[in-house]
Amino acid sequence: MEKSFLLRIGSNAEKQYVKKMGSLFSGLVVRANYFESAPGMLSALFLKFDSLNPSKGFIIDPVTYVFMLDSKYIRSWQKINGEKSEEKIRKDLHIDVSENVPNEWVRTIQDPTEKQKNKVEIYNIKKAYRKLADSYFTPNMAHEIGKRSLVKEDFSEQDIREFVMKVINYQVQAISTRYDTAKYSDFKAIVPRPLMILSPYFLIRNQSDLDFMERIWKRFDSQYTRDDGAIVVHCAAEFFEINYRSILEVVAKLSKKNIFLWINKFDEKKVSSTQLDGYIKFVSSAYDQGISVTNLYAGGLSSFLFPFGLTGMVNNIGYGLQRDAEPVQGGIPTAQFYIPKLHIRAQVLATYDLLVKNELGGTAKDFYRNVCSCPICKKGIREELSDFISFYGEADYPKSNSESSRKYPTSKALKRCFFHFLFSRLKEYKWAIKASKQEAIDLLDSEIALWRTDKDHLQRMRDALDAIAK
Numbered sequence: 012m013e014k015s016f017l018l019r020i021g022s023n024a025e026k027q028y029v030k031k032m033g034s035l036f037s038g039l040v041v042r043a044n045y046f047e048s049a050p051g052m053l054s055a056l057f058l059k060f061d062s063l064n065p066s067k068g069f070i071i072d073p074v075t076y077v078f079m080l081d082s083k084y085i086r087s088w089q090k091i092n093g094e095k096s097e098e099k100i101r102k103d104l105h106i107d108v109s110e111n112v113p114n115e116w117v118r119t120i121q122d123p124t125e126k127q128k129n130k131v132e133i134y135n136i137k138k139a140y141r142k143l144a145d146s147y148f149t150p151n152m153a154h155e156i157g158k159r160s161l162v163k164e165d166f167s168e169q170d171i172r173e174f175v176m177k178v179i180n181y182q183v184q185a186i187s188t189r190y191d192t193a194k195y196s197d198f199k200a201i202v203p204r205p206l207m208i209l210s211p212y213f214l215i216r217n218q219s220d221l222d223f224m225e226r227i228w229k230r231f232d233s234q235y236t237r238d239d240g241a242i243v244v245h246c247a248a249e250f251f252e253i254n255y256r257s258i259l260e261v262v263a264k265l266s267k268k269n270i271f272l273w274i275n276k277f278d279e280k281k282v283s284s285t286q287l288d289g290y291i292k293f294v295s296s297a298y299d300q301g302i303s304v305t306n307l308y309a310g311g312l313s314s315f316l317f318p319f320g321l322t323g324m325v326n327n328i329g330y331g332l333q334r335d336a337e338p339v340q341g342g343i344p345t346a347q348f349y350i351p352k353l354h355i356r357a358q359v360l361a362t363y364d365l366l367v368k369n370e371l372g373g374t375a376k377d378f379y380r381n382v383c384s385c386p387i388c389k390k391g392i393r394e395e396l397s398d399f400i401s402f403y404g405e406a407d408y409p410k411s412n413s414e415s416s417r418k419y420p421t422s423k424a425l426k427r428c429f430f431h432f433l434f435s436r437l438k439e440y441k442w443a444i445k446a447s448k449q450e451a452i453d454l455l456d457s458e459i460a461l462w463r464t465d466k467d468h469l470q471r472m473r474d475a476l477d478a479i480a481k
């Protein structure tokens with residue numbers, strides 16, 4: 012089975028990383044909600060990427076699960092001219108004239124600027140999700156989106172059939188419809204398809220969710236007959252730990268040979284031994300049955316699973332090594348450094364303290380040997396560890412807020428951290444796809460020996476892999 016390492020682009024600011032390093036990855040991934048917020052830019056980026064790297068490509072993750080979350084995650088307060096507010100919210104949320112718009116969905120702006128004087132705020136559905144809802148669901152179901160979250164009982168067999176077909180079509184046509192004009196009619200024939208078409212998915216928390224997903228997967232399996240289709244398994248960590256065998260049994264009955272796996276909130280540094288064990292056994296047992304598994308939100312330790320049957324990982328550029336279905340609100344940006352031989356990300360100052368505590372990387376030479384020798388680190392760590400703070404931890408008062416009492420990481424420092432992160436992850440991947448099971452265990456042993464503190468997760472991984480290798 013061919014191995015892959017995909018890069019997920021999640022914001023316009025991340026375009027620069029894709030341009031510089033995207034071709035080192037096997038392909039690109041984008042979440043459909045982000046695709047809908049910048050379709051022109053992303054279509055152009057994917058086309059360019061495809062023309063430069065014909066063997067690679069892109070995947071659009073349909074993120075259907077969001078429509079079963081609390082509606083607050085797909086809504087936001089939007090400023091609009093007061094006179095148009097009711098019309099706008101009725102149109103976007105599909106509220107009939109016979110229904111009232113709840114008062115709490117419209118509010119006045121506190122301390123409005125001159126420009127905002129005639130404006131109010133409406134609690135509207137985000138534009139990208141409105142577009143996705145109308146693309147994915149039957150009109151009856153799309154009507155409910157934003158007003159309440161969907162539940163399994165909303166779906167008749169007929170609804171599932173239409174939903175699955177629409178989600179497939181959305182991915183297949185996402186880019187080609189962008190060029191659907193007379194001007195581009197010749198061009199349309201050569202617009203590339205996504206590398207992989209993903210099944211719709213919702214978070215599995217219990218047996219009845221799994222039964223529901225089985226209906227969706229079966230429908231996807233019969234409606235999308237090409238072999239570039241993948242079954243997405245999105246599962247709560249607690250349910251996965253106990254039921255990974257039965258989940259795999261359900262998927263193994265289908266004809267598709269690809270799984271995209273997202274264990275919800277699965278922090279590889281913090282999970283218990285049994286949770287880690289379930290993940291590894293799921294991957295290796297799938298591999299034995301000829302099913303490839305790609306981890307959609309791979310943590311720092313996942314590369315060690317390649318010799319044990321993992322076939323793919325997806326890496327973000329800008330945030331952590333796990334993901335919760337329910338998004339956390341963006342806080343203050345902090346520069347995070349990926350510590351390669353510990354396989355975790357930590358704030359720059361915390362990393363510095365950790366290195367000092369473990370007497371690692373004190374000199375430039377030792378830093379290159381025991382921490383990292385990527386081009387970015389070589390540029391920044393010239394003499395000794397103190398270079399690390401000024402280079403990766405560079406901070407300044409924000410230009411936009413002169414009254415701020417707090418320094419923020421400079422964009423240069425953030426950029427350095429991200430590039431170093433991508434180099435480190437690529438290095439791990441390149442090594443892992445050629446490594447044997449024993450070599451993976453040996454590498455973990457040597458990393459365990461390197462650290463005095465904060466290494467429990469390495470030991471848990473080592474022991475779990477060792478038990479399976481035997």
Ligand SMILES: [Zn+2]
Pocket residue numbers: 383384385386387388389431434435
């Ligand atoms: Zn580095």
